[in-house]
Amino acid sequence: MKxxxxxxxxxxxxxxxxxxxxxxxxxxxxxxxxxSKVIEFxxxxxxxxxxxxxxxxxxxxxxxxxxxxxxxxxxxxxxGLKQLTGAIHNEGAKIAAQLYQAGRYTHSAFSGKQPVxxxxxxxxxxxxxxRELTVExxxxxxxxxxxxxxxxxxxxxxxxxxxxxxxxxxxxxxSPITNKREDExxxxxxxxxxxxxxxxxRVRESVGPDFPIIVRVGGNDFxxxxxxxxxxxxxxxxxxxxxxxxxxxTGGWHETRVPQLTMCVPPGTYVYLAENIKKxxxxxxxxxxxxNDPELAENIIAEGRADFVGVARGMIAxxxxxxxxxxxxxxxxxxxxxxxxxxxxxxxxxxxxxCLVNPRAGKEKETPILPADKPKNILVIGxxxxxxxxxxxxxxxxxxxxxxxxxxxxxxxxxLAAAPPGRADFLHLYNYLEQEINELGVDIHLNCRATLxxxxxxxxxxxxxxxxxxxxxxxxxxxxxxxxxxxWDVLKRKSFVKDNVVVLGGGAxxxxxxxxxxxxxxxxxxxxxxxxxxxxENADVLFELITKGQKTITVVEMLKKIGKDIGISTRWxxxxxxxxxxxxxxxxxxxxxxxxxxxxxxxEEGEDNLIPADTxxxxxxxxxxxxxxxxxxxxxxxxxxxxGDAANPQKALEAxxxxxxxxxxx
Numbered sequence: 001m002k003x004x005x006x007x008x009x010x011x012x013x014x015x016x017x018x019x020x021x022x023x024x025x026x027x028x029x030x031x032x033x034x035x036s037k038v039i040e041f042x043x044x045x046x047x048x049x050x051x052x053x054x055x056x057x058x059x060x061x062x063x064x065x066x067x068x069x070x071x072x073x074x075x076x077x078x079x080g081l082k083q084l085t086g087a088i089h090n091e092g093a094k095i096a097a098q099l100y101q102a103g104r105y106t107h108s109a110f111s112g113k114q115p116v117x118x119x120x121x122x123x124x125x126x127x128x129x130x131r132e133l134t135v136e137x138x139x140x141x142x143x144x145x146x147x148x149x150x151x152x153x154x155x156x157x158x159x160x161x162x163x164x165x166x167x168x169x170x171x172x173x174x175s176p177i178t179n180k181r182e183d184e185x186x187x188x189x190x191x192x193x194x195x196x197x198x199x200x201x202r203v204r205e206s207v208g209p210d211f212p213i214i215v216r217v218g219g220n221d222f223x224x225x226x227x228x229x230x231x232x233x234x235x236x237x238x239x240x241x242x243x244x245x246x247x248x249x250t251g252g253w254h255e256t257r258v259p260q261l262t263m264c265v266p267p268g269t270y271v272y273l274a275e276n277i278k279k280x281x282x283x284x285x286x287x288x289x290x291x292n293d294p295e296l297a298e299n300i301i302a303e304g305r306a307d308f309v310g311v312a313r314g315m316i317a318x319x320x321x322x323x324x325x326x327x328x329x330x331x332x333x334x335x336x337x338x339x340x341x342x343x344x345x346x347x348x349x350x351x352x353x354x355c356l357v358n359p360r361a362g363k364e365k366e367t368p369i370l371p372a373d374k375p376k377n378i379l380v381i382g383x384x385x386x387x388x389x390x391x392x393x394x395x396x397x398x399x400x401x402x403x404x405x406x407x408x409x410x411x412x413x414x415x416l417a418a419a420p421p422g423r424a425d426f427l428h429l430y431n432y433l434e435q436e437i438n439e440l441g442v443d444i445h446l447n448c449r450a451t452l453x454x455x456x457x458x459x460x461x462x463x464x465x466x467x468x469x470x471x472x473x474x475x476x477x478x479x480x481x482x483x484x485x486x487x488w489d490v491l492k493r494k495s496f497v498k499d500n501v502v503v504l505g506g507g508a509x510x511x512x513x514x515x516x517x518x519x520x521x522x523x524x525x526x527x528x529x530x531x532x533x534x535x536x537e538n539a540d541v542l543f544e545l546i547t548k549g550q551k552t553i554t555v556v557e558m559l560k561k562i563g564k565d566i567g568i569s570t571r572w573x574x575x576x577x578x579x580x581x582x583x584x585x586x587x588x589x590x591x592x593x594x595x596x597x598x599x600x601x602x603x604e605e606g607e608d609n610l611i612p613a614d615t616x617x618x619x620x621x622x623x624x625x626x627x628x629x630x631x632x633x634x635x636x637x638x639x640x641x642x643x644g645d646a647a648n649p650q651k652a653l654e655a656x657x658x659x660x661x662x663x664x665x666x
Contacts, residue, residue: 001294001325003302004309010284011212011245013158015051015094015308018301019322020286022248022310023056023098023161023216025069026353027346028362032059032071034080039087040364045315046091049322052308053093054161054214054248055084057100060148061141064101064169067110067350072097072148072155081155089156096159096214097152099145099203103169104130104178105254116141118173118195119180124255138185138195141169145199146206149213159212159245162199164235166218167253170196174235175226193235201242212245214286219273222252222260229273233280240281248286248310249274259573261313263338264422265290266525268300275305286310292317292336294325313343316355331435334358335428341653345567356653357429359389359660367664372397376461376666379404381450381628384412386644386655387466388433393663394464395440402443402460404450410434412468413645414652419491420515422577429652452631462639462666465629466659469622469645474504478594479618487513487619498614499551502599504591505619506557508566511574513619514555518581521550547580554584554611556591556601567651586611622649 005017028038042053058072059065071077081097088095104117107126116137117130133141145162152160164170172178173195179186185194196215203213217236221227227235236247251260251270259265267290274287288310291297297309314321318334325333334357342354342361355361360369375398380387383405395401403410411430418426437444455463471486473479485495487509503514523531523545531537537545555562555578562578562585563571578585588604598613622645629642641662644655 001298001328001330004294004298005326008284008307010052010159010214012210013094013212016092017049017051017322017326018308019050019297020052020248020308020310021045021050021054021315022250022286022288022312023054023163024312024316024343024353025057025066025347026362027068027350028352029070030068032069033077034070034084036365037362038070039084041362042084042095043087043091044319044364046088046093048315048319049326050093050311050315051322052096052158053088054096054098056098056161057163058097058148058152060099060101061144062111063113063116064103064106065111066100066102066106069100070097072099072151075151075154078151078155081151081157085156094158096161096212097155097157098161098163098216099148099152100163101141101145101169103172104128105168117169117178118185119178121178121180123167132181135183135185142195142198142202146202149203150206153207153211159214160203160207161214161216161248162203163216164196165216165250167221167255170199171218171221171253174231175221175223177223177226189231189234193238196235197238197242200239200244204243213243214246214248215239215244216248216250217277218252219249219270219277220252222256222258226253229276233277236277237280240283244283246284246286247277247281248288249277250288250310257576260289261338261344262340262570262573263425264573264577265338267292268296271300271305278306284308288312290338292338294321294330294333297325313338313355316343316353316361317357334432335425337425337428339426339567339652340569341567341651344569348568354653354657356656357432359657367661369393369396369664372399372666375399377459378402378462378464378666379455379458379460380464380466382412382466382468382644382646383407383410383444383446384466384468384644384655385414385429385433385652386468386659387412387464388437389656389659390464390466390643390663391442392433392436392440393660394666395437395442397663397666399666402445402458403437404445404448406447406449408447410444410446416488416491417512417652420512421519423512450628452628452635455632455636460638462641463632463636464662465626465632465640465642465646466644467625467628467646469649470625471618472621472623473618474591474620476591476593481594481596481616483596483614484594484616484618487617490617491516497551497617500598500612500614501551501553501617502611502613502615503553503555503617503619504599505621506555506559506562506585506587507619507621508563509621510555510557510619511563511566511578513617514553514583515574515577515581517551517553517617518549518578518583522546522548548582554586554613556586556589556599556611558588558590560588562587624648
């Protein structure tokens with residue numbers, strides 16, 4: 001890891017290593033004021049060895065702000081901002097603040113004002129038409145950026161970052177999609193760049209020649225008719241010429257149909273965007289998006305593809321990501337999965353950010369992991385992620401923990417979650433937890449079925465039941481026919497499907513099993529690379545080979561929405577995958593009977609139709625497997641707890657949080 005941990009400069013500021021934590025909204029500052037929650041969150045990341053932390057987006061005005069952002073629009077916030085910068089400096093890290101103005105991405109419900117933009121074109125995100133900025137208002141907005149940049153400098157930050165990516169206001173001026181102006185700020189690329197360049201120039205005048213300016217750019221809009229890496233490189237060359245100190249390169253707009261941050265994006269996919277820009281400029285370049293592994297980060301720097309790597313959600317998942325890498329323990333890093341359940345999904349639902357793999361994220365002050373006052377003998381029944389996390393934290397606190405699992409391996413439903421294409425990163429959590437509980441000395445018993453008499457025989461002070469859930473088998477005629485299989489069995493490869501498949505249930509499990517089946521018969525990424533590099537087939541044939549499998553698949557859902565229980569930031573990517581794989585979806589449709597020919601279903605018009613099928617896959621959900629808990633609670637005179645799906649079927653995020661919160665209190 002010698003390349004990752006060599007110092008480098010951004011302007012005149014020395015950063016001790018090449019790891020940057022980019023800005024990510026946290027919803028920790030409801031009034032814009034810095035508080036102990038946000039300080040402790042970033043302080044722990046600084047302790048963990050990160051070189052530079054960029055906080056934000058930070059509010060610079062009312063009309064372009066989002067909810068619960070750190071506010072740098074007024075000097076009355078200086079005292080709190082100074083507390084934040086001081087805390088980070090005390091831990092040996094540098095800190096920057098990102099200036100945020102969302103333009104047409106602003107919701108008037110939050111700002112109380114009509115959004116403004118270069119042209120009155122609504123976005124798919126808000127459906128609100130913005131008001132076109134006048135030239136005078138553009139000049140005023142430039143001054144607003146400059147004023148906030150000066151506040152950032154006065155607050156003790158080491159640098160300021162200007163966001164010119166993701167489809168926010170500078171991106172909107174840059175793009176021919178959103179900039180239809182006919183004055184000096186519209187038309188040719190040189191004019192569309194004018195606003196962004198004026199912002200940077202005026203910020204430079206405001207903060208002086210020696211204060212570092214970083215600009216966050218999208219290396220490609222990934223929007224039809226928008227800017228590509230060609231136009232963005234030209235913008236970056238101009239930024240370089242007017243005196244910026246660093247370029248922070250991410251991917252496309254929030255509206256793009258090309259996933260940027262979800263699990264299906266292979267780690268490091270978008271490094272090429274930064275690499276192409278680095279060739280054109282003289283300043284350091286930060287590569288971002290799905291860099292969740294120290295070895296990947298090291299290789300990016302070693303190969304000269306970028307000068308720094310941005311690790312945002314990876315630093316939420318493990319605050320000691322840099323420290324573990326530096327000490328030669330990269331395998332100990334608790335990797336970000338790209339699941340988005342605790343971060344982006346929470347941001348969009350106006351909840352505080354947490355993390356599936358790190359339930360303590362955002363609760364650093366409230367939930368320290370302290371040694372137990374009196375070590376107990378604790379039995380955990382069930383080795384899914386909830387049981388494993390409870391075992392890990394309890395053992396970490398000094399308890400003597402035994403873990404009983406009735407299957408031949410730990411992990412439970414995490415293996416099902418990892419089975420569909422593009423979802424394998426769920427196994428990072430399993431691997432981490434298995435490694436940790438083994439190293440902590442948890443006494444693990446596999447193929448061990450718990451019963452009340454068996455538990456009574458042992459000398460346990462407390463019992464945690466994490467027996468998970470079981471699949472629901474709906475009570476409809478034909479459910480026991482030989483052509484009916486259960487979704488979990490398909491994902492475990494215990495049951496196999498024939499050519500014509502109907503999936504009953506269009507929730508998360510139904511979508512996942514449909515994706516799993518749809519991949520059968522497609523070629524791998526490795527095969528695609530081979531065939532494409534050798535021009536063995538044309539692009540249309542290759543596209544069909546990677547998207548069209550052997551099976552004909554129909555998903556039947558009684559609700560009006562497919563994938564309703566999938567997180568907002570991930571659902572659209574999975575629905576797109578279904579469409580791309582030619583999976584048919586029937587909403588507002590109820591299965592009434594299963595026959596040897598298929599499924600008789602009632603559509604939204606009240607008509608019964610036969611949906612032909614050789615195999616029917618049941619994916620209608622799950623119910624708590626809590627019979628043992630009820631038996632133990634009644635018959636065992638000891639502390640007895642239930643967590644995870646055994647308490648109530650839920651997402652892995654909630655299961656991990658329940659497990660953690662119980663274990664830190666025992």
